[in-house]
Amino acid sequence: MSEMKRTPRILDGIAIAGQIKAEVAVEVQALVARGITPGLAVILVGEVPASQIYVRSKVKTCGELRIFSEMLTPPETITTEEMLELIATLNAREDIDGILIQLPLPKHVNTKRLLEAVSPDKDVDGFHPMNVGRLQSGQPALAPCTPAGIMEILRRSDLPVAGQNAVIVGRSDIVGKPAAMMLLNASATVTVCHSKTVDLGSVTRKADLLVAAMGRPGFVTAEMIKPGATLIDVGINRITDAEEVDEFFPGDEDRAATFAKRGSVVVGDIHPAAFALAGAYTPVPGGVGALTIAMLMQNTVTAAKLRRGISLGNK
Known part of the structure; x- marks a missing residue:
């Protein structure tokens, strides 16, 4: 059994978003x-x-x-x-x-x-700087929506955070920095990487939990992934070049049909080939963006x- 190939778990952002919206609807009803x-x-x-x-x-x-x-x-x-x-x-x-x-x-x-x-x-x-400060100090705060969505995906999927090595690639004020703070508040050990990080792959390969949020299509490759890691792909990059479509999605008839119809397809910041190594991952589309x-x-x-x-x- 140990030699059987493990199928990565797909984290369905659309389904989780549906749960949250249903809960919000109940809250709104109570307020009304x-x-x-x-x-x-x-x-x-x-x-x-x-x-x-x-x-x-x-x-x-x-x-x-x-x-x-x-x-x-x-x-x-x-x-x-x-x-x-x-x-x-x-x-x-x-x-x-x-x-x-x-x-x-x-x-x-x-x-x-x-x-x-x-x-x-x-x-x-x-x-707002006041909410950023509240988030940093662990107080109740209005938190940026995308990082908050990441935390909901992890929580509702029963994926461990406390004690995990979490690596974030990207340091934006909108995703990277607040995601780092939320993961730290949830007791993960957090490393934030960026364009000046030396030997990025040596850092990402240690990640139990990898958040890719740098806005570069397919930037994180399979060689940069720790087998069994949880991969959270925040990127939504539109590809309009046929050669790039073939590179990212070789043999994928559905993507090829989408490209033929629309002239573009969407790819995340993680190369699709890397998902095969994951323990769990968010697809693009249908992952973080839905939250x-x-x-x-x-x-x-x-x-x-x-x-x-x-x-x-x-x-």
Whole structure:
């Protein structure tokens, strides 16, 4: 039996997101019964097709869960000062519990200044320095949605975290750094790698739990993986070159058909060939990405409760 090839476990992000959204719907129902409707404001600046798709998905999910949502669409020419005025108005509104600024913003706008202008108790993206500090010190906080989704995948899949060697490749403020803090708070031994890490493979090969979040298609190869490790692939990279499709997905008829139809396929930051070595892994698509909107909905409900002094344990 010991010589039998082990089949890696696929961590179904879509199913886990469905569980979370069902739980959020129950929480919303309980709040509505108390005369409280959680509210989310989404600011979408300009005409960025990818951002428009993301925002429509967020607004649609709000509707499904009975969360009030309002989409504000200022023109691309809006100034930082005008955006600050808009945020101040939303901060003051009692019917808005969460404020989300869809990124990226136009280059002439001061993104960090705007993110810091959002009231910390309405910061459903978890980017405000006060929430970053709360997360670091282990206090209840609105945490960034993607890293929070990673932790939910691990928890709901009964995968061990405490005592595990966790390696994160990528140090962004949105994923890498907060994921490191959450894993550390969960008693993992955490190493954060980045573009300046020397002999990256020697570090990743020691990982019981590997989080890839650097935005480079197929960057983490099979040679960089510890057999049996849990692989969390945060990357969503669109491939439009036929040779790259053949490189990443040789003999995969489904991917080839998708490429022929759409002119592109999606690949993560981990090379698909590496998944065969894993004990468990998140697929792309259908893994971590599916959790992000679900966690945004959870954060909106959490913000609605925290702002009103309602216990988070009270579903």
